[in-house]
Amino acid sequence: MKFVKMQGAGNDYVYVDCFKEEVKNPSEFAIKVSDRHFGVGSDGLILICPSDIADVKMDMYNADGSRGLMCGNGSRCVAKYAYDHGYVKSEKFTMETGAGIKYIEVDAKDGVAEYINVNMGKALITSEFPEKILINGEEKEFIGIDVGNPHAVYYVDSLEELKSMNLEKVGEYYEKHKRFPDKVNSEFIYIENRKNIHMRVWERGSGETLACGTGACASAFATMKKGHCDTNVRVHLLGGDLDISLVNDEVYMRGKAEYVFTGEIKF
Structure with missing residues (x-):
């Protein structure tokens, strides 16, 4: 083949x-x-x-x-x-x-x-804004977003914290938490400024990947709705950059x- x-x-x-x-x-x-x-x-x-x-x-x-x-x-x-x-x-x-x-x-x-x-269509918020859950006994806040598949977006305080996260060790706890019976894609975000955000992702069924397009869309949309970035934002991933925009409530990925x-x- x-x-x-x-x-x-x-x-x-x-x-x-x-x-x-x-x-x-x-x-x-x-x-x-x-x-x-x-x-x-x-x-x-x-x-x-x-x-x-x-x-x-x-x-x-x-x-x-x-x-x-x-x-x-x-x-x-x-x-x-x-x-x-x-x-x-x-x-x-x-x-x-x-x-x-x-x-x-x-x-x-x-x-x-x-x-x-790609016109990804309309994103939906699927959680409280934000919602709190326990991960290994530690309280975490996330925003649930659906862009055709389920995502949970978490924020960190610094780029150093984002880079140092041991997703290989903790990723499955996020993916398979009982809050998500069908498992979930988990994005971890640092907001640099209104035009740039940084992201790592743990994808359900695959583990950490260098990028996730729907995850970038979900993360950008959540950050836009929080009022912390513009409606055109560059998402910096381990494998490269994606430009995400929100036009008439529809999310576009380039x-x-x-x-x-x-x-x-x-x-």
């Missing part, structure tokens, strides 16, 4: 072109290819598929084989692949996801997609997507 490895802000997935290939057991395949020692190595698997209701479809699976509803960085990679390979015929097109139809606009250079702007390598794997 042929595949392509792509990344958006360091959030890397294995992509399979299902216009040409068939994946019969995607959950099992996701576990196999995501393994960074015995597989290809990735944050998960994304299938690029034809759609009956949009121009292209994204079908996403986490590294543990669980199915995801939406992946912001993944949507940009799917958009780039579909545009570069001629599966869509315009710079503006639609994408079917588990979280509904998303509207895409491509900034092309020399015939290939360079920047991709960033690059890049190919890493292509390959073939037996399964």
Whole structure:
């Protein structure tokens, strides 16, 4: 089976072109290819598929084989692949996801997609503002945000505190807290100023990743609603930067997507 490895802000997935290939057991395949020692190595698997209701479809699976509803960085990679390979015929097109139809606009250079702007739709606040929970006996405040998948946004007081967090040790306590029966993506935010925020993320089903597009959207939206940043903000992630804006109550995400390598794997 042929595949392509792509990344958006360091959030890397294995992509399979299902216009040409068939994946019969995607959950099992996701576990196999995501393994960074015995597989290809990735944050998960994304299938690029034809759609009956949009121009292209994204079908996403986490590294543990669980199915995801939406992946912001993944949507940009799917958009780039579909545009570069001629599966869509315009710079503006639609994408079917588990979280509904998303509207895409491509900034092309020399015939290939360079920047991709994704209309992520309306974000929803799903908690008290803020809500308090206990993590290992310590009280933490978060803001719950839904952008097609669930997020809990936490704030820290300094960039040094953000960098020093041992998410490998504590991440699962946030992800699997009883407050979140379906588990949750957890974002940790430092506000530099009204134009820049810094983020680390622990993704449900994948652990800490270098970036999370929906997490950047959730974090920016929460910070905007707190009144602590403008409606256009740059989110600095471990793997790169994303620009998030709020226009008429809809969240937009802009960033690059890049190919890493292509390959073939037996399964």
